[in-house]
Amino acid sequence: MSNSPAGHVVRSTVSPNCETGSRTPLRTFLPTADGISIDSVYDRGSVVYNTSTPSTRHIVFVMAHGFTGDVDRPHVRRVAAAFARYGDVVTFSFRGHGRSGGRSTVGDREVLDLAAAVGWARELQPHARVVTVGFSMGGSVVLRHAALHQDHQRTDAVVSVSAPARWYYRGTPPMRRVHWLITRPEGRLVGRYGFRTRIHGRGWDPVPLSPAEAVPRIAPTPLLIVHGDRDGYFPVDHPRMLAEAAGDHGELWLEPGMGHAEHAADDALLARIGDWAASRAG
Template identity: 75%
Template structure:
């Protein structure tokens, strides 16, 4: 298998068709390697922010793929808001994980979702983007870490940012995580997920248990890695991001955000703009 610069897999030789991409947004259904239909959308990006000025370093060849948190989907207002800010820094691909929104299948809560993300990244590259950055939140944060560690040819990422991600599986140390475990593991919880949260959850346990985020982080180098976490996160306390950063000494960049809570709802526009600027400067 051939490799590109500094251990990255070889990039597609398809040249960007920027005039085509600027015609407007796209909506499609992607197919994962295990046959699941994934609802996905593409926004070509904006040339100006709300002040009418284009962000410094806005790159036409950059696509940012957004991986939402558990019970989210690409139509949720908080996901659209995040995507809207990031569109000031490049094209944006959003998608709904399996079992969420209009996508097929059932959620495996971070296991097979790496296939969904890989399909979205591959689509961004097929659209002609030579640089792709993945940004994930909570469950999506664990997925972008595990995906980046695989370095899949044709579906690899040039930089990865994980926001509010867990470091280890089966954590039940907070009340929200105990409620989430009830939602996932109990039949009545899965009914609440399906009819109350528009999330269809698989009833089977993981077999085998996938590599945890903290096990995956050391394998991500040399791909640039950003870990973002709020010091008021009600789901995962700050030992989670610190554990992730310590697993990649000298490689991972850690932002501990004062007063921030959990995931997309807590990531304000200013933080998302900083993440967008980081993506521009670190994606090769």
């Protein structure tokens, strides 16, 4: 039980038994460990599983969107629909985004939001394999979550798309604009009213574990790093740094012609990610 952005008390009333076959999405607010209400949606996939066959074990994708996204954005719904061909899908809005409570900490406390979503997926499908897939800021969050959570909120496979390897990067014009949005009062006003994103005004203290520092702690959980060679936010030294930190444990796909995050992930790439997840987590 927790407080919604509108100040109402919210309790999840979703039954953990999802074996009825209903395709109606489930929507609720999930409480995080630090008391933030996270707007979350559970969509049943189109896959018919044979539970007696290990190779077709049920999969639930938990998708972590990029900065200024939210669960209702068309690009988030498109990606969720693509993954629904391979399993069930949990989408959610990070704190400070959309209808979720709190303010964005741009990748720090968001690990708690993802943990709540993964925990919900495990309650709804206790025998399923859970795959976290994150984009941009969400890509950094799935890496840190996998390194930090080895309990019931753990993940069985990790896919990080268009993620930074290190913090405070300002080497491209888009990232300089992002830093203006985060660090300047007028930028945070633009974020609030232009992007439906409420951003915390205080800096990190302490500075969280960086994605590159998190990656070695993920093993033996399967890890896929995906990045476009035309990413306008984070150049290719970021995925290469992550892959180097992963060593033999991680797999890197450097995609020719691809830009940044969800908008640049076409249906063919999403299908390949779905196939990878099915083979590693199934």
